[in-house]
Amino acid sequence: MNTHHHHPQQQVFIxxxxxxxxxxVPLLFSRFLDKPTLLACLRVSRSWxxxxxxxxxxxxxxxxxxxxxxxxxxxxxxxxxxxxxxxxHPRRFPTLGSLQxxxxxxARLRYFGELPLLKALVPHLNQLRYLEVTRYTEEVKQLxxxxxATLHTLILKGDALIPGDTIxxxxxWHHLLNLSALRHIELNSAIVSDYEGTxxxxxxxxxASLSLIDSKLLERPKSDDEFLRLRTLVLERSFLPQEDQxxxxxxxxxxxxxxxxxxxxKLSTFKFLIFLNAGRGESLSGLDLSGSQIVDSDLASIIRLxxxxxxFRASNSLFGSEATRVIAEMRQHQIQxxxxxxxxxxxxxxxxxxxxxxxxxxMFSAPVVNAEDMAQLRWGCLGLEELDICIVGTRRLRQTxxxxxxxxxxxxxxxxxxxxxxxxxxxDMEEGPFLLDMKLHSGLGLLSTxxxxxxxxxxxxxxxxxxxxxxxxVSTWKSLKTLVGxxxxxxxxRDLSNEFLxxxxxxxxxxxxxxxxxLALAGR
Amino acid sequence: xxxxxxxxxxxxxxxxxxxxxxxxxIKNMLEDVGESDxxxxxxxxxxxxxxxxxxxxEHHRNDPVQVPEETDDPRKRSNDIEEWDMKFMxxxxxMLFEIILAANYLDIKPLLDVGCKTVANIIKGKTPEExxxxxxxxxxxxxxEEAQIKKENEWAEDR
Numbered sequence: 001m002n003t004h005h006h007h008p009q010q011q012v013f014i015x016x017x018x019x020x021x022x023x024x025v026p027l028l029f030s031r032f033l034d035k036p037t038l039l040a041c042l043r044v045s046r047s048w049x050x051x052x053x054x055x056x057x058x059x060x061x062x063x064x065x066x067x068x069x070x071x072x073x074x075x076x077x078x079x080x081x082x083x084x085x086x087x088x089h090p091r092r093f094p095t096l097g098s099l100q101x102x103x104x105x106x107a108r109l110r111y112f113g114e115l116p117l118l119k120a121l122v123p124h125l126n127q128l129r130y131l132e133v134t135r136y137t138e139e140v141k142q143l144x145x146x147x148x149a150t151l152h153t154l155i156l157k158g159d160a161l162i163p164g165d166t167i168x169x170x171x172x173w174h175h176l177l178n179l180s181a182l183r184h185i186e187l188n189s190a191i192v193s194d195y196e197g198t199x200x201x202x203x204x205x206x207x208a209s210l211s212l213i214d215s216k217l218l219e220r221p222k223s224d225d226e227f228l229r230l231r232t233l234v235l236e237r238s239f240l241p242q243e244d245q246x247x248x249x250x251x252x253x254x255x256x257x258x259x260x261x262x263x264x265x266k267l268s269t270f271k272f273l274i275f276l277n278a279g280r281g282e283s284l285s286g287l288d289l290s291g292s293q294i295v296d297s298d299l300a301s302i303i304r305l306x307x308x309x310x311x312f313r314a315s316n317s318l319f320g321s322e323a324t325r326v327i328a329e330m331r332q333h334q335i336q337x338x339x340x341x342x343x344x345x346x347x348x349x350x351x352x353x354x355x356x357x358x359x360x361x362x363m364f365s366a367p368v369v370n371a372e373d374m375a376q377l378r379w380g381c382l383g384l385e386e387l388d389i390c391i392v393g394t395r396r397l398r399q400t401x402x403x404x405x406x407x408x409x410x411x412x413x414x415x416x417x418x419x420x421x422x423x424x425x426x427x428d429m430e431e432g433p434f435l436l437d438m439k440l441h442s443g444l445g446l447l448s449t450x451x452x453x454x455x456x457x458x459x460x461x462x463x464x465x466x467x468x469x470x471x472x473x474v475s476t477w478k479s480l481k482t483l484v485g486x487x488x489x490x491x492x493x494r495d496l497s498n499e500f501l502x503x504x505x506x507x508x509x510x511x512x513x514x515x516x517x518x519l520a521l522a523g524r
Numbered sequence: 525x526x527x528x529x530x531x532x533x534x535x536x537x538x539x540x541x542x543x544x545x546x547x548x549x550i551k552n553m554l555e556d557v558g559e560s561d562x563x564x565x566x567x568x569x570x571x572x573x574x575x576x577x578x579x580x581x582e583h584h585r586n587d588p589v590q591v592p593e594e595t596d597d598p599r600k601r602s603n604d605i606e607e608w609d610m611k612f613m614x615x616x617x618x619m620l621f622e623i624i625l626a627a628n629y630l631d632i633k634p635l636l637d638v639g640c641k642t643v644a645n646i647i648k649g650k651t652p653e654e655x656x657x658x659x660x661x662x663x664x665x666x667x668x669e670e671a672q673i674k675k676e677n678e679w680a681e682d683r
Contacts (some may be wrong), residue, residue, distance in 0.1 A: 025621050033644055035680060043652040043674060135553075386674035
């Protein structure tokens with residue numbers, strides 16, 4: 001790199017002379033701030049407040065347990081009575097004035113329940129890009145009309161508290177036609193009764209992803225319709241006309257992700273295979289057939305016809321040895337995600353085949369892995385980042401090594417890229433309680449290599465971790481952000497342990513169960 | 525083929541084209557103009573800052589093109605910084621902000637991200653007063669105004 005002084009007359013390029021301002025710096029780094037830090041930054045100075053306040057409102061969620069905030073004119077006593085009656089805590093809810101002043105910054109709105117507040121906000125919500133609501137009300141209709149140029153994602157979920165609340169697509173499809181930026185739709189409990197009249201096909205033409213859950217498509221789409229932009233199609237517990245099999249798939253030549261998740265319906269495998277055999281599966285990289293009743297041999301045939309498959313989910317299915325063989329022989333160097341929970345035909349032998357042959361595997365979930373196989377495993381997938389397994393047969397392991405479970409822990413220890421580890425143990429009542437106790441003297445210390453671990457789920461393990469085991473955990477797994485499960489069977493000990501963990505790892509979130517964690521994440 | 529960049533204080537910097545094109549702004553300019561020896565003026569970047577920017581681009585000249593992150597959820601965004609970048613960013617606060625502004629102007633996203641992550645990591649967990657001290661910022665709020673802001677935004681602490 002050479003430097004010398006420059007002569008102005010040699011200038012030719014005239015780049016932008018847009019003024020750069022230190023006041024814009026907070027806005028630039030705001031996307032890397034977590035919420036508590038963002039809140040602190042608001043109080044630093046006026047210019048930081050002006051730059052950052054919109055960031056606070058960019059994504060906003062209103063839940064049904066947040067009733068209307070106290071209007072400023074309401075006497076304090078009335079407000080207190082209201083709080084006592086409803087459990088509403090003003091601290092947890094923005095003031096009406098603040099909401100109305102900042103609603104224009106809201107780009108991403110999640111709104112659940114029958115809150116009258118939305119009516120007051122609707123006139124100000126003109127920059128929405130993402131809208132998630134439970135009911136299709138007049139307010140929602142108005143929002144669709146106001147945000148025709150910006151809204152790109154619409155999620156209309158049924159409300160679990162109001163069963164039978166069905167969204168008749170007939171009522172909204174014309175409005176969806178006008179949304180020029182719309183690319184993603186997720187609809188719960190939707191019915192398309194009249195394909196032509198409802199413009200369902202016209203809307204699908206502009207979509208990149210469509211999810212229909214607990215929905216009914218009562219009329220077959222036109223056979224010459226093709227949804228060229230659709231990349232993701234999810235059909236979950238949805239009913240489609242019998243002659244329209246495979247469901248909508250034939251109309252989506254560029255599909256990259258397809259999910260048919262159904263407990264009640266049955267995918268016509270024969271027709272699905274015909275379409276795949278005609279080359280329709282070439283662009284498909286993600287397939288989810290969880291809950292389908294497709295037999296193992298058909299699953300094997302499907303995988304055989306998908307040259308680009310990298311992500312495959314078939315939990316609660318008949319996935320077994322034949323499909324495993326195809327994965328190991330034809331897809332072993334491309335498959336990255338394989339989720340096969342609750343597949344009775346996918347046993348320890350099949351799990352071992354996958355773990356030793358699939359070189360690019362990043363995510364693997366399986367019902368069981370045999371402890372003896374685990375102890376001697378030669379991993380083919382050292383790049384694993386997420387592992388969800390239950391170990392069976394721990395009691396049958398010969399206890400000649402020290403620490404006791406060195407074989408299993410030392411095998412897990414080589415997976416240094418693990419970010420998520422869900423570990424369980426399977427025993428039957430005759431064998432007795434679990435043995436993998438996550439103690440240092442049992443081999444826990446061997447897992448010191450898992451320096452990138454962010455999520456540790458021991459809900460299915462029921463370990464017994466004492467103080468020195470926890471001390472080791474907090475000093476070794478410094479990246480840990482989430483702990484699921486109880487680290488001690490005794491309630492008091494568990495609570496004390498969680499307190500200790502929280503004091504050592506302030507960002508750690510603890511949950512007793514995965515269901516609790518899922519609820520918490522959904523509410524954010 | 526080298527490219528000549530000119531800082532706002534009229535210093536020339538002769539840089540390999542491959543290094544200069546880590547800046548999308550410069551890359552687009554060069555594509556528009558084609559083969560030319562003419563220097564490229566950068567009126568908003570001083571020599572001191574441009575030196576640092578060029579140092580970064582030279583170190584990362586062979587890095588693959590960065591894929592844009594698909595999430596706007598800060599919880600999913602990583603604030604990890606490589607060791608070399610961390611040492612590179614050990615500068616005073618003024619220079620840190622100047623590097624961020626320059627990276628934004630020159631459209632060098634990886635450098636912008638590293639600068640922003642560095643600032644975010646510095647201020648994470650700090651109180652407003654500690655943030656002011658870290659960046660020599662004068663508090664121009666009255667105590668009442670600051671309390672009002674805190675009260676009005678308490679709702680966000682739970683989300």
